[in-house]
Amino acid sequence: MKVADIMASLEKKHGNEKEFLQAVHEVLESIEEIYNQHPEFQKAKIIERLIEPDRIFTFRVTWQDDKGEVHSNLGYRVQFSNAIGPYKGGFRFHPSVNLSILKFLGFEQMFKNALTTLPMGGGKGGSDFDPKGKSDAEIMRFCQSFMTEMWRHLGPDTDVPAGDIGVGAREIGFMYGWYKKLARENTGVLTGKGATWGGSLIRPEATGYGGVYFVTHMLATKGMDIKGKTVSVSGFGNVAWGAAQKATELGAKVIALSGPDGMIHDEAGMTEEKIEYMLELRASNNDVVAPYADKFPGSKFYPGKKAWAVKVDIALPCAFQNELNGDDARELIKNGVICVGELSNMGCTPEAIAELQKAKVLYAPGKAANAGGVAVSGLEMTQNAMHISWTAEEVDNKLKQIMENIHQQCVKYGTQKDGFINYVNGANIAGFMKVARATLEQGLC
Ligand code: 2IT
Numbered sequence: 146m147k148v149a150d151i152m153a154s155l156e157k158k159h160g161n162e163k164e165f166l167q168a169v170h171e172v173l174e175s176i177e178e179i180y181n182q183h184p185e186f187q188k189a190k191i192i193e194r195l196i197e198p199d200r201i202f203t204f205r206v207t208w209q210d211d212k213g214e215v216h217s218n219l220g221y222r223v224q225f226s227n228a229i230g231p232y233k234g235g236f237r238f239h240p241s242v243n244l245s246i247l248k249f250l251g252f253e254q255m256f257k258n259a260l261t262t263l264p265m266g267g268g269k270g271g272s273d274f275d276p277k278g279k280s281d282a283e284i285m286r287f288c289q290s291f292m293t294e295m296w297r298h299l300g301p302d303t304d305v306p307a308g309d310i311g312v313g314a315r316e317i318g319f320m321y322g323w324y325k326k327l328a329r330e331n332t333g334v335l336t337g338k339g340a341t342w343g344g345s346l347i348r349p350e351a352t353g354y355g356g357v358y359f360v361t362h363m364l365a366t367k368g369m370d371i372k373g374k375t376v377s378v379s380g381f382g383n384v385a386w387g388a389a390q391k392a393t394e395l396g397a398k399v400i401a402l403s404g405p406d407g408m409i410h411d412e413a414g415m416t417e418e419k420i421e422y423m424l425e426l427r428a429s430n431n432d433v434v435a436p437y438a439d440k441f442p443g444s445k446f447y448p449g450k451k452a453w454a455v456k457v458d459i460a461l462p463c464a465f466q467n468e469l470n471g472d473d474a475r476e477l478i479k480n481g482v483i484c485v486g487e488l489s490n491m492g493c494t495p496e497a498i499a500e501l502q503k504a505k506v507l508y509a510p511g512k513a514a515n516a517g518g519v520a521v522s523g524l525e526m527t528q529n530a531m532h533i534s535w536t537a538e539e540v541d542n543k544l545k546q547i548m549e550n551i552h553q554q555c556v557k558y559g560t561q562k563d564g565f566i567n568y569v570n571g572a573n574i575a576g577f578m579k580v581a582r583a584t585l586e587q588g589l590c
Contacts, residue, residue, distance in 0.1 A: 146180050146192055148173045155196060162245035164466060168252050168491060169196055171498075171510075175573035183581075189589075191581045198225045198251060199232075201244070204294040206272060208287045211280055220291050222270035222298055222306075225251040228583040231302050232268030233258055233519065233526075235309030235337075238316065240275040247271060249466070250309070253490055254519070256576030257512035260551045263523035267580075268304055270295070276311045277432050288319035296324050301332040301529065307522050308337045310465070313383060313427075314349065333529025336522035345525035346537040347544065348518075353387020353463070354541070355517015355548045356488040357395065360459060362552040363484055363507040366566060371459070372396035374483070375414075377452040379403045380464030381423040381434055384488050384515070388461050389420045397459065403452040404434035410455055411437075411444035456480035462492030471496035478504045487511040498569060505565060513551050513572035520547045 152170055159165060173192070180186055206220045221244065224232045234254035237247070247269045255267025274287055298304060308317055317337045325331055331343075338344035347354070361371050376392050376399045378385040389399045398414035402423070411419070419441055426434060438446035453460060453473035460477055462469045468489060469477075474497035477485065484507040487493055491511060493501070501508040521544055528534050535543075551572075558578075559571020 146173075146177060146187060148177050151192060151196070159245075159248075162248060164245045164491070165248040165252065167495065168249040171495065171569065172252070172256065172573045172577065175570040176577045179574055179578070185585060186581055189585050191584055194584065195226065195255070195580065196252070198223045198248065199227065200224050202295075202298055203244075206274065206287065206291045206294065208283070208290045210283050218272050218274040218287070220270070220272045220294055221247050222295060222304070223247045223251040223268060224298070224304060225267040225269070226255045226580060226584070227266035228580055228587060229259055230264035230266045231300075232304035233265035233307075233522065234267055234269040235271075235307045236312045236316075237269070237271035237309040238274045238276050238311030239271070240273050242271045242273045246466070250490055253512050255580055256573065257516045258519055258523075259576045259579040260513060260554060260572060261516050261520040261523055261547055262550060263520060263547075265519065265523050265526075268306070269309070270306055271309065271312070274311075276316075277430055279430065281315070284316060285319045288316055289323045292320045292323040293327070296327045299324070299334050301334050301526070305333065305522075305526060306335055307519070308383070310382070313337070314339060314344075333526050336525040338525070343525070343529050345521055345528055345540055346535070347540040348521045348525055349383055350387040350390065351521035351544060352384045352488060352515050352518030353389070354391045355520060355544055356384070356388050356461065356486050356514050357391035358517070358545055358548040359509060359514045359552055360461075360484055360486045361395070362549060363486070363509060363568075366556070367483075367507065369483070374398070374458040375400050375456070376459045376461060377401035377455050377457045378461045378463050379452045379468055379489070379492075381426050382463070383427070384518070385461075385463035386420060386423045386427075388463055388488055389415050389423065392459075392461075393417070393420065400457065401452040401455040402434060402437070403450070403464075404432060406433040406435050407446055407448040408450040408452050408454065409434050409437045409444050409446055411441065413443050453477050457482060459484045459486065461486050461488050463488040464492070465489055466491040467494050469493045469497050471500055473497060474500035478506060482506055484508075486514045488515045490515065502567065502569075507566075507568075509555070509568040510572055512576060513555055513568055516551055517544055517548055520544060
């Protein structure tokens with residue numbers, strides 16, 4: 146396999162899917178050497194198969210707003226691979242959603258899910274629907290219309306979606322309710338459910354908690370501790386909220402957060418009250434962080450700035466793909482950053498990753514560092530299948546073990562001759578090898 150040849154043929158077919166091509170390129174570069182030591186993979190054309198999803202569903206979602214006006218959006222589900230378990234991955238509702246973004250997310254999800262060690266395949270879906278400024282009733286009507294088309298492709302052993310950007314407990318509730326109505330069954334077909342109707346404890350916190358657990362393992366490889374370190378996060382959604390909570394609990398100081406409107410610098414550091422306020426900002430559906438500075442004197446709002454402009458020890462991208470670029474990486478490095486843990490999916494551009502690795506900064510890609518979210522989704526599926534619920538402590542302990550195990554897999558496959566841990570290679574190789582072997586063993590299907 147030659148990366149250039151595979152990329153050339155993929156570009157010929159999907160030349161306009163730039164996020165998808167970026168995600169594939171990163172994985173191919175990491176696995177090229179090891180793949181070429183496996184003639185059985187080459188013979189079965191494993192890579193050529195894994196870069197195309199098993200199938201894609203696209204449909205129209207028509208709904209009515211509160212004034213009676215009719216709208217149509219596009220809905221999608223990309224079922225990437227079910228080699229190691231039912232398709233699993235979130236729904237994203239955001240105006241930027243298109244096939245390129247969902248294919249990149251589904252492709253990443255397939256390897257991330259493999260890293261969790263739980264039996265989950267990879268998938269992703271969503272819509273270009275914009276939840277910003279919508280009422281609860283509008284969101285419910287949209288979710289119901291979306292589910293009317295989607296439900297036939299789902300099932301607790303077929304495809305189990307969850308949340309992603311723009312899809313939280315409220316949306317999962319509306320979709321779950323409608324699925325039940327159509328399918329006439331109450332099964333764990335979605336994860337991220339409410340705690341009283343099948344949801345797992347710790348699922349809302351899991352991506353952020355898991356990411357911080359992963360960061361503590363990265364720091365430990367250098368004999369360092371998170372206690373006393375300064376942290377910046379991007380975003381103020383579920384992921385940033387969980388990360389800020391756990392980092393603060395472990396003695397770190399979160400001094401910057403950001404939104405599409407700009408950045409908050411809070412030198413005093415976030416407290417429990419400030420962290421809970423992130424939930425209010427999110428629930429407002431306005432997508433802005435500026436009100437934080439009015440509410441908490443001493444913090445300052447910088448319009449148009451990113452959280453990467455502030456001097457910190459640890460930077461945690463928690464929002465969007467390609468939200469940390471080469472210039473941001475250079476700025477962080479200049480300011481002495483020690484660790485960048487990607488809690489968003491593909492949060493760093495290839496240029497940013499190259500800069501961080503050149504500067505020997507501890508850098509972990511999303512498919513390793515943010516796998517805690519889907520891992521607890523997997524634990525939610527287990528609890529649903531067993532018709533039981535575990536305590537928060539039981540789930541949290543399992544999450545800790547899973548993150549430690551992912552870190553070990555990265556170290557095993559990513560440690561270079563000079564001792565530097567290349568977490569990108571480690572995560573890609575470990576995830577890929579598992580999916581590749583499972584695909585090979587199941588023949589041509
Ligand atoms: O990117 C992700 O891993 C998620 N949005 C969570 C997926 C899931 O199925 O919990």
